[in-house]
Amino acid sequence: MKVKLLGPFEMTSATGTRIVLPGFKLRSLLALLCLHAGRVVSADQLVRSLWDQAPRTAQTAVQVYVSKLRKLLGAAGVEGSVLITRSPGYLLDARHLTTDRDEFESLVAIAASAEAEGSPERASELLGNALTLWEGPALGDLRSLPAVERVARQIDERRIVVCERRLGLEFGLGRLSTVISEIYGLIESYPLWENLYYYLMISLYQTGRTADSLRAYQQLREALVDALGMEPSAQLQRLHRSVLARDKWLDAGHGESGTQRLVSMTM
Known part of the structure; x- marks a missing residue:
């Protein structure tokens, strides 16, 4: 069976039949077991995860x-042995399970190999394919449970890392229009993500x-001050001063290229 974690939680059988899971607690229980597939999850841990104050x-x-x-699961044609009772709780057999998270990480690993082999175009394409698997925040419909929220936040962080890597590749390839367009879209969801603005400011300048x-820069500064009462990072403040002064390093192809400097300062 296939499980979708990169967005609202969904499950389909091997034949592609969507498995309808009625009720928040039932879906949450299965999601928790999927997140720990191949490992025993104790009944006590499940109770603590599913209830703030357990009855x-x-x-x-x-x-x-x-x-x-x-x-x-049985009605959807899933083997009964997939969900096993094993002291002190339950185990979801990972051999019967594939997730979009696994597919995402596989594509990211292949992209890293392509980049190491000197194929940034291929690496960027693979990372783009990996990012299309996402349909919103990980487990977005179940994150009111703190136990799900903690793991989902870690999964979301992987998305952010991959986004940054792909933007760096696209920037290095000179595809500035793509960088600008994608960043404006990402800022809607991540208004305080400072590295996005770094790429955006240089791309716009160039x-x-x-x-x-x-x-x-002003948009980010206002957002940071309003939300956190703090100024942009020293790195972004330096970039702001460089844009105001029209520093030569910002010009594509001048000396140490803007690409090299950007990558070295955001890694």
């Missing part, structure tokens, strides 16, 4: 949920949009 009947409720899951570059 006295919580252990029994978990047993009932597991029974319902087995019936739903395409002759100096005023827009300065406006991007």
Whole structure:
């Protein structure tokens, strides 16, 4: 069966049949087991994860949920042995499971090899394919549970790292229009992500949009001050001064290229 973690939680059988999981607790239980696939999750851990203040009947409720899951999975053609009772809790057999998270990480690993072999175009293409697997924040419909939120946040961080790597490759390839377009889209979701503005400011400057570059800095500064009461990083402040002074290093192809300097300062 295939599980979608990079967005709202979904599950499909090997034949492509969507497995409908009624109820928040039932879906959350299965998501927690998927996140720990191949490992035993104790009944006590599941209780703590599913309830802020567990009722006295919580252990029994978990047993009932597991029974319902087995019936739903069986009705969808999933082997009954996929969800195993093993002291002190339950185990979801990873051999019967594939996730879009696994596919994402596989593409990222292949991209890293392509980059190491001197193929930045191929690496960027692979990272782009990996990023298209995302349909929103990881497990976005289940994040009201702190146990899910903690893991989902870690998965989201991987997306951010990969986004930055791809932007760096696109910048290095001189595809500044792509960089600018993608960053404006990302800023809607991540208004305080400073490295985005670094790429954006240089890309705008190198395409002759100096005023827009300065406006991007001001937009970030206002957002940071309003949200956190702090100024942009020293790195961004230096870049701002360089744009104001039209420093030569910002010009593409001048000495140490803007690309090299950008990558060295954002890695």
